[in-house]
Amino acid sequence: MAPHGTTNRYRHYACRCDLCRQAQNTTQRAYRNSRGLVDATPVRERLVFLRENGVRLTRVAELSGWSKQSLWAIADGRQEKCSADLAEDVLAVRAPWESAA
Numbered sequence: 425m426a427p428h429g430t431t432n433r434y435r436h437y438a439c440r441c442d443l444c445r446q447a448q449n450t451t452q453r454a455y456r457n458s459r460g461l462v463d464a465t466p467v468r469e470r471l472v473f474l475r476e477n478g479v480r481l482t483r484v485a486e487l488s489g490w491s492k493q494s495l496w497a498i499a500d501g502r503q504e505k506c507s508a509d510l511a512e513d514v515l516a517v518r519a520p521w522e523s524a525a
């Protein structure tokens with residue numbers, strides 16, 4: 425039997441534990457996002473800008489709806505491309521004072 429945290433386990437053994445659901449969600453999301461990968465540089469710059477202005481990555485994750493892990497991978501340069509959806513969501517995150525403008 426496939427281990428927990430795999431889509432195989434989710435699909436073929438109908439396991440709905442947190443790990444398996446997470447694996448399934450991640451895969452579905454990746455599939456939906458296959459419409460295109462974009463250069464992650466603007467996203468990284470945005471994350472740096474937000475951090476320098478007191479908006480922590482955890483907060484960006486909350487606001488954008490993306491996991492802290494995916495944002496980290498971009499922030500520290502490990503990931504050079506990201507989905508167009510992620511870029512859109514992160515670039516839409518505003519620092520508190522920006523929403524007033």
Ligand SMILES: [Zn+2]
Nearest residue numbers: 428439441444
């Ligand atoms: Zn499971």
